[in-house]
Amino acid sequence: MALTGLEIYKLLPKTNCKDCGFPTCLAFAMKLAAKQAELAACPDVSEDAKAALESAAAPPVRLITIGADEYKIEVGNETELYRHNKAFFHMPGLLVRVRDIQPLAEVEELVSQVDSYAVDYVGMVLNLDGIAVESASGDGAKFAEYVKVACANTKRPLLLMADDPEVMKAGLAEVEGSTPLIYAARADNWQAMAELAKEHSAPLAVYAEGLEPLVELVKEVKESGVEDIVLDPGTRDFHGSLNVLTEIRRLALEAKPDRLLGYPVVAFPGESTESLAEESMLAGQHIAKYAGFIVMDHFDPAVAYPLLALRQNIYTDPRQPVQVTPGIYEINEPGPNDQLMITTNFSITYFSVANEVEGTGMPAWLLIADSEGLSVLTGWAAGKFDADKIATTVKTSGIAEKVSHRKLTIPGAVSVLSGELEDELGGWEILVGPREAVDIPAFMKLWKE
């Protein structure tokens, strides 16, 4: 958390020596707060002050990376309580857990399914991020075997779960070329776990029930030399998770207590729930409210897709509407006699419409107006997709030279514009299309030039 000028001033030597180029230490402090000066310009700054100022400049939630290469996931570096204030920056990792007491062949199959799961969403390919392997047997050799199978079936990052440091050690030995997350250091094993984390340069999850014991344990782990830490406050249920994760995010942003909670949180929505339905809703909460890693106990495409879409939505940067370039889009190689539709450049609108049109196999022209990234109704309400805008788009796009007819289909949601548009676009006939993209194929079949 950034310090104010006065807070910085308290850390300076207060000699007013002017060597920094400013008349007083206070003036220098104000410049530092405004990031218009460098601390190095002060000849007498103490080591303590330097450390305090450096730490204040660090992000409130530490960035944690696991995995390697294109499969690595980064979480943390968050600066906000609410996405509308700026944005949420690093999407939580979504992992699926396997246990070393499940049949090995089943685990192998599940790991491959999770690894290869890919779903297309508005032109992006969304994937799950990795696998958590848990030692439920307590047997190091067994754990190692399952970790090995997981590694053989995915290059995505692993989260290794074991209470016994010896078991963890056996599992870690099987991970090559990728950094796992070690889960977890507890009050009774943290020294050995911390040693393993240092030895493997891997982040370490710290588990304690309740915030105060957690803070105390984090402090010890940190003092032992582990810097990359992930928190598990031990809460699992809907109500407790929402409260505790909110408290942790607030405390991290306030840099309290002494930045000991400034780390991403790992959540296990399957542990307090009794069905995939409940687990998916709790995972939904974790996506919106502050988890860094989410470990699911089930894999089902019918649930994975909605969760991945939700994650994408919540982590969309609200400062930059997701949009496509306005202009003429040719779908299925249209000719001059083929139908023409117009919609907005909000990317979700564009992809919904384009996918439906493409799916029909029928050629069509899609004209995309610059609604500044707003959807049809929102764009209309905001004056970014009104009759004027549509008429201007038709006139300036050059579409009149590409089609021989003069029929323009507008979205059903703005059917009220058709009269006004016929006035503004002399010679054009305005057709009213369906309200929803899903009804476009039926509508397109009615096309007569």
Add this chain to the structure above:
Amino acid sequence: MRHHPLQYCGCVAIGDTEGDKTNLEGVAVMPVAVETPKKEWTGQVREVVLGATEAEGGTRSKTVTVGGESTLPFLDFEAPMPNPPRIAVEIQDRKPSDWSSVLLTVWGQVLDDPAAWAKAVEELDVDLLVLKINLTDADGNETTAEQARASVRKVLDATGLPLIVFGPGQTELDIDLLVAVAEEAAGERVVLGVCDDKNYKTIVAAALAHGHLVNGRTAMDVNLAKQLNILISDMGLPLDRVIMDPTTAALGYGVEYGYSAMERLRLAALQGDGMTQQPMLVTPGEEAWRMKEAKVGEDVPQAWGDWEERAITWETLTATTLIHSGADIVVLRHPESVRRVEDLISRLWNKGD
């Protein structure tokens, strides 16, 4: 059911003084105090009561109170939440022509009769009923005021649930139909919707004349929502009879816009802005079931998985997200979604003791 391995106790002891704690090596460790990070909110959401029992001049079997929050949803470490979010189930005045076959199949025969449909909803043990009046009747003719009146009468007679009535969403027709509905349901404290910046004068007048509430809808924008509340209030309708509907979008189709608009509205309310302190109603059911992911089962990518499970998850995750950003009433469509979201609310409401 209640086997949560670890419950959140809500309190964090500060400055534990019962002797030194020691770590495993016997070295004294100073306990670290963690101060509960409470915000000082100055505002509170208004409580709104839906429905009227016989004692209050209506015929409903119960009333439902929403709103009253003085913190963000379920943050009990900061302040208690006086009323949980409520589920309303949407029925229509005739069999919907554009619903997914998943919904048509699950509701079955009751779709042809709003009274039977309303009874089926009441059996789900939910709190509220939404009756949506269609633009046209089953024969394709524009719905008349008499038809709307008759539908509302049937539904009021069939159930004791407090009622919310939505018009077809076409300004002029909505005015005709909702005025008739308001008359027919006089004294029932029905919520009249959709009340927007074009029709609010007539709808608010009808609410004033017949003892109803309004649902003010605006397009995912804090200032528009606030402005409409001001306009409604200026007409003399007390704000404890106003619900606001900031509009939402479905998961995958801009739910984050609605989510953030609601979060901003709720923060404005808590920070003391009196014209944003209305309980919020949103329609995740309608939004989710319009989308291909819920509506369509054929010719979709294999990665979308089982149709019915995906469709229900689409609806429940949309609702889950909105409940976490301050929804006081969520309007749903599928009975299984209702069951799941009820479970969600009871688990969020459960204080873990």
